[in-house]
Amino acid sequence: MCLGQGMILLDNTIVNVALPSIQAELGVTPGNLEWVVNAYVLALAALILVGGTLGDRFGRRRVFVTGLAVFTAGSAACALSVDDPQLIAFRAIQGAGAALMAPLALSIIVDAYPDQRQRTGAIGIWAAAAGLGFSAGPIIGGVLIELFDWSAIFWVNVPAGIVTGVLTLAVVRESRNPDARRLDPLGAALAAAAMFLLTFALIGTNEHPWGSARTIALLTAAALLLAAFLAWQRRAPAPMIELGLFRSRTFVTGSVVYGLAYLSLAGMFFFITLYLQNVRGWTALETGLSWIPLNVPFLIVSPFAGRIVRAFGSAATCTVGALLAAAGLGTLAAIGIGAPYGQLAVGFVLLGLGYGLLAPAVPAATMGAVPAAHAGVGSGILNASRQLAAAAGLAILGSIGVAAVARSWSGPDSVLQQVAGGEVAAGHHAFMAGLHAGLWTATAALLAAAALAVIGLRRPAPR
Secondary structure: OHHHHHHHHHHHHHHHHHHHHHHHHHOOOHHHHHHHHHHHHHHHHHHHHHHHHHHHHHOHHHHHHHHHHHHHHHHHHHHOOOOHHHHHHHHHHHHHHHHHHHHHHHHHHHHHOOOHHHHHHHHHHHHHHHHHHHHHHHHHHHHHHHHOOOOHHHHOHHHHHHHHHHHHHHHOOOOOOOOOOOOOHHHHHHHHHHHHHHHHHHHOOOOOOOOOHHHHHHHHHHHHHHHHHHHHHHHOOOOOOOHHHHHOHHHHHHHHHHHHHHHHHHHHHHHHHHHHHHHOOOOHHHHHHHOHHHHHHHHHHHHHHHHHHHHHOHHHHHHHHHHHHHHHHHHHHOOOOOOOHHHHHHHHHHHHHHHHHHHHHHHHHHHHOOOHHHHHHHHHHHHHHHHHHHHHHHHHHHHHHHHHHHHHOOOOHHHHHHHHOOOOHHHHHHHHHHHHHHHHHHHHHHHHHHHHHHHHOOOOOOO
């Protein structure tokens, strides 16, 4: 499960490093280049709830291995692509496979460790593997491109997928919801369509403002589909999700805190990557190596999160994690154009410590409120909150950043987007205004997460 989750998170970041090489070798237009990333994100977001439900009904190991096979085959097909339409289509197939894997990796761990104390420790190791995959992506991608070409970033998934599949079949026991009934195809279609349109609207806000007719129409359609999905779930003979989960304070709070944490993290990676590469002129490999002060404390702390939760409780652990992460983001939000790397390193270390506590403790507390029979769909909802929040983070924080850039930039509006991306040397001061606005907003989101954790994750007082 750790290998599978690491593969999914690795693929989220490794592709970004290869985009310039893909564009040069395949002759991809800038518009289509975005879809090399977005096709994966959309397929993953649209199907992640369905993946959890299928696992509960047909067997979590079976569906996980099926998703792994689809993901691995999609990776090989991406590596063999000869033009951008092929690559985009196969990236969507990769995303569909990841949507089956992501919720079931966590639900399989929940089933394998029924004891809450052991489960939190196992989830800590799972989170460390996921974090390693996410943070190692830029480094591994940079090395592979230097040694081979862009296709190597997809080929690397093939042996990893084969090993993961063999190990899963050999050591993971099958589990499912014993009371599962027939599928809910209408519910699955409504959920997938709502998630697709919502994510599609969010990732498009960099070109279509929030007030544009396109964005408003997509968000309205997504809201209507979501309302229709919830209404159908109340009367469906075999509902896709257990709505009773949303009556649990711990489950709802955990999902919101998890979303806020990844909204902030996505915004941080976005702004700091632009700052390091476009303002400071660092290469992709140098940028990837710069994250090491974030990765090391994360990898040290997260495996021990279970012990920390047992000693201090979920609420305290998550609250301290969110506050440490907020302190790290605040440190990064205060950087100037020529900030010494030591200042960034301090922010990265605090972020690593904070997320080393948050990433395992929040899922452990949230899934602890989910009945074992519904672990797949519960994990699907939790993963969906992370996926949507990351997309919303880029959209919302990016929009806040662009607005701040517009207020600071006195040059022609025709290059405003380039200024907001740090690509215009004369506009670097304006870019920094956008970075500050975006990262301070992300800091506020983490402070809100800390407050919610105090209120919503504490144990009820005994009666």
